[in-house]
Amino acid sequence: MTTDSQITIAPVRKICCIGAGYVGGPTMAMIAKQCPDIQVKVVDINEARIAQWNSDTLPIYEPGLHDVVVESRGRNLHFTAEVDEAIAEADMIFISVNTPTKDFGVGAGRAANLEFIEKCARKIAEVSSGHKIVVEKSTLPVRTAEAVKAILSRASSGATFDVLSNPEFLAEGTAVEDLLAPDRVLIGGESEQAIQALVEIYANWVPRERLLTTNLWSSELSKLTANAFLAQRVSSINSISALCEATEADVDEVAMAIGTDSRIGPKFLKSSVGFGGSCFQKDILNLVYLCEFFGLPEVAEYWEQVVKMNDYQKQRFVHRIVRTLFNTVSDKKIAIWGFAFKKDTNDTRESAAIYICRDLLREKAKLCIYDPQVNPEQIRKDLAAVLKNGDSELSQASAQLLADNVEIVSDLKTASKDAHAIAVLTEWDEFATADFASIHDSMKKPAFIFDGRNVLKELPLAELGFEYHGIGFRR
Ligand SMILES: NC(=O)c1ccc[n+]([C@@H]2O[C@H](COP(=O)([O-])OP(=O)(O)OC[C@H]3O[C@@H](n4cnc5c(N)ncnc54)[C@H](O)[C@@H]3O)[C@@H](O)[C@H]2O)c1
Numbered sequence: 320m321t322t323d324s325q326i327t328i329a330p331v332r333k334i335c336c337i338g339a340g341y342v343g344g345p346t347m348a349m350i351a352k353q354c355p356d357i358q359v360k361v362v363d364i365n366e367a368r369i370a371q372w373n374s375d376t377l378p379i380y381e382p383g384l385h386d387v388v389v390e391s392r393g394r395n396l397h398f399t400a401e402v403d404e405a406i407a408e409a410d411m412i413f414i415s416v417n418t419p420t421k422d423f424g425v426g427a428g429r430a431a432n433l434e435f436i437e438k439c440a441r442k443i444a445e446v447s448s449g450h451k452i453v454v455e456k457s458t459l460p461v462r463t464a465e466a467v468k469a470i471l472s473r474a475s476s477g478a479t480f481d482v483l484s485n486p487e488f489l490a491e492g493t494a495v496e497d498l499l500a501p502d503r504v505l506i507g508g509e510s511e512q513a514i515q516a517l518v519e520i521y522a523n524w525v526p527r528e529r530l531l532t533t534n535l536w537s538s539e540l541s542k543l544t545a546n547a548f549l550a551q552r553v554s555s556i557n558s559i560s561a562l563c564e565a566t567e568a569d570v571d572e573v574a575m576a577i578g579t580d581s582r583i584g585p586k587f588l589k590s591s592v593g594f595g596g597s598c599f600q601k602d603i604l605n606l607v608y609l610c611e612f613f614g615l616p617e618v619a620e621y622w623e624q625v626v627k628m629n630d631y632q633k634q635r636f637v638h639r640i641v642r643t644l645f646n647t648v649s650d651k652k653i654a655i656w657g658f659a660f661k662k663d664t665n666d667t668r669e670s671a672a673i674y675i676c677r678d679l680l681r682e683k684a685k686l687c688i689y690d691p692q693v694n695p696e697q698i699r700k701d702l703a704a705v706l707k708n709g710d711s712e713l714s715q716a717s718a719q720l721l722a723d724n725v726e727i728v729s730d731l732k733t734a735s736k737d738a739h740a741i742a743v744l745t746e747w748d749e750f751a752t753a754d755f756a757s758i759h760d761s762m763k764k765p766a767f768i769f770d771g772r773n774v775l776k777e778l779p780l781a782e783l784g785f786e787y788h789g790i791g792f793r794r
């Protein structure tokens with residue numbers, strides 16, 4: 320590793336980002352847009368994904384992203400599978416690869432799988448020369464930089480490195496807005512020069528007071544902590560939603576009432592069918608694992624409760640559907656409105672919909688699924704994976720269930736025709752403006768709606784004949 324006195328770091332001219340995913344693609348497109356003098360190459364071992372980034376149909380759906388990519392692509396933004404070359408010529412290398420929960424061996428089900436991070440560090444060590452700044456963009460357990468530094472410091476070419484932590488806080492569905500005007504950008508490091516090199520890049524569009532610098536470990540740990548606090552708010556309000564249903568309080572009113580307290584604040588208090596997404600559960604479980612690793616079982620247990628409450632919220636929703644539909648959904652058609660983990664994304668990772676559909680299928684319901692952005696193949700893949708339940712193969716019975724009881728359609732009307740109930744699992748805007756009169760006419764009676772997002776709450780659905788159930792209130 321370097322110290323400030325050993326090397327003078329020149330302004331960054333060439334960036335390489337390893338990992339062209341939900342984070343690598345949008346963050347690099349924003350840097351390229353805001354810094355036309357810097358050449359940015361985004362690389363990935365997944366050639367199909369790179370081809371999509373170079374096409375008109377980007378691999379991820381994110382409002383506003385297409386324009387940002389097209390503005391710089393071919394000018395100073397390039398997507399390529401030539402990984403070694405892009406690393407070798409860069410002054411600064413972002414590592415933005417996936418860090419999923421480990422599903423094997425020590426720490427299975429909790430620890431982060433750092434295999435891809437380590438492979439990146441080894442690749443960088445192998446092909447680099449001169450001096451490079453390596454930036455951890457992926458979300459990592461605190462002290463990962465120690466391992467990254469250890470690998471880099473043994474580069475046989477004699478190359479030298481500074482390692483920074485620069486976690487990403489964008490949320491899917493609002494990635495472009497979040498990148499354009501972040502609440503803060505966090506940079507952790509040891510070398511002041513290296514930190515300043517990255518500060519100067521962000522300073523092209525982010526006000527200086529929002530560029531926070533810390534030590535490496537605080538930066539790594541702040542990312543896990545931010546997600547744990549955000550998810551904790553959702554689990555907290557969801558726990559209160561159960562109490563609201565038992566007491567005739569209304570969770571949205573409670574959220575509004577507590578959210579006006581400036582110490583609590585109004586955001587992330589929307590009760591729902593449960594949080595999903597690739598980050599919250601993974602990062603909390605990782606925090607739980609770290610606490611256990613560092614001998615802090617009480618702290619581990621405290622955070623694990625956030626995930627348990629989220630599981631409970633999903634189960635509660637299914638139980639309510641089954642109970643309300645006269646204790647059986649067997650052979651009944653249920654229209655599933657929305658499969659993505661939130662609106663304005665095509666991402667289904669850890670979506671509550673996956674688990675709710677699984678549990679309804681286990682009750683032998685017939686599901687007809689509609690989502691405006693999620694690819695039908697992805698839905699089938701997710702359901703097959705969850706029905707495997709950890710086994711390597713899908714059992715014949717599960718394969719049959721999937722074939723016989725799951726239909727995926729391209730509009731709300733078809734999804735709802737002849738259905739006994741509608742379950743709203745994603746808060747897509749278009750759902751609130753559906754033609755409920757004709758949807759009601761086409762459904763079996765009584766026609767039920769279970770609104771897992773409370774997005775239809777204000778509509779006069781009872782007047783149309785629906786029996787409407789939301790989260791955290793009773794009518
Ligand atoms: N998705 C989000 O909204 C979000 C937000 C903030 C932080 N994060 C964190 O950012 C990281 C990346 O998340 P993501 O959602 O972009 O993941 P992703 O799965 O969408 O993308 C990761 C990409 O890295 C590629 N990759 C893996 N190993 C590679 C290697 N050795 N060389 C080249 N490419 C390789 C994969 O092929 C994949 O395309 C994770 O640590 C995640 O926790 C994600």
Ligand SMILES: O=c1ccn([C@@H]2O[C@H](COP(=O)(O)OP(=O)(O)O[C@H]3O[C@H](CO)[C@@H](O)[C@H](O)[C@H]3O)[C@@H](O)[C@H]2O)c(=O)[nH]1
Nearest residue numbers: 487488489490491553587588589591594595596598660661
């Ligand atoms: O009041 C709320 C807010 C969110 N959610 C749900 O929580 C999940 C996560 O939502 P959100 O946080 O908006 O999206 P993500 O893209 O998962 O973003 C989170 O995870 C990212 C990855 O680490 C971080 O970068 C972001 O800061 C953090 O918000 C989704 O299922 C939402 O529907 C609720 O149920 N109620």
